Amino acid sequence: MASTNLIFFVPGCYGTFIEWALNFVKGSTTTFPFKKTGSSHEFKGNMLYPPGRLFEYVDNNETNEFARTHPNLFDHLGKDSGYLQEDIKYLQPHFDNIVSLTLDERSILWVDNNILDKCFINDQELEYTESYGLKREDQLALQSRDPVTKINHFLERETRRINPVFTKENLQGWNKDSIFDFDHWELRELLSLYWFCISDQSINEWKTFQPTVNHPIFTLEPLRELDTFMTTVLEICKHFDITALDDRLKNLEKIYLFWRDMQIHMDKDKLCEQIVTSVLMNEHCDWSKQKLSIIDEAWIQKQLREQGHEIKCYNLNVFPTNSKELRDATK
Secondary structure (H helix, E strand, O other): OEEEEEEEEOOOOOHHHHHHHHHHHOOOOOOOOOOOOOOOOOOOOOEOOOHHHHHHHHHOOOOOOEEEEOOOOOOOOOOOOOHHHHHHHHHOOOEEEEEEEOOOOOOHHHHHHHHHHHOOOOHHHHHHHHHOOOOHHHHOHHHOOOHHHHHHHHHHHHOOOOOOOOOHHHHHHHOOOOHHHOOHHHHHHHHHHHHHHHHHHHHHHHHHHHHHOOOOEEOOHHHHOHHHHHHHHHHHHHHHOOOOOHHHHHHHHHHHHHHHHHOOOOOHHHHHHHHHHHHHOOOOOEOOOOOOOHHHHHHHHHHHHHOOOOEOOOOOOOOOOEHHHHHHOEO
16 A cells, blocks of 8 residues: 555646645645646646556555545546546555545536646646656647637547547537637537536536545535635645644645635636626626636526527627626527
């Protein structure tokens, strides 16, 4: 067994930040981990990913106090169910303690936008992941900093999954041969129909998984407020049997406020819910000072459609910025 406390986390769910915080409160690091995007990717820590790196770690009986990895260790293109059970069956015999971080219905846009804005691999990192068996063509999304380009590559990769929610045949509904040929309004419409099926699958998989294991599973909700964030850090420390230094905990409280200000997508789910409600209830809402991503726009379009309000989206490449404009753009 590897003498390691493992953070098993969905991408975009702050596994790197939590590993850094654990190192910080026990006195192992004083360096801030933050990039300008708000990610903690300046901190390298002990990332056991791609899966080949995790298998190597186990096979070589390496040890480290903390490590982190992502789900779906045995199928990089992603099964839609059962993969968490397969992962944990392998992980439990090899790691001392495990905690999981995942999303739920309240943080879909928060996590998706995190991935689009924060996840990027440079050439050196690409060579590293290739050396552990990940194909370059399966990582095209992470090689771009442009959110729309990332989405296009994610969708293209989705078509090659075992049970895809989006197929190449779906493109014909827009008379397109390639996802890269879509205008903004067309891509938004497509995303509103298919994209969120992916997060729904993930959320349902975790709901099925949670009652079958006895290790802690945290959603992102506790990270929204200082008190619940600190409680979560202490709970993980207790589970991992590590001692948090009092002075470091006090400093972490101050760092949290700085970190939270950098999480520009933390409240996106609430904002988009408010926008939908304002249209349905004929209330005033202005979001012109908020920068909505195409994912946010697509979620709003999906929610309005489910309430019987279809956006007249043909050539609507610039999304409305207040409830009156959006209400006028629906039928």
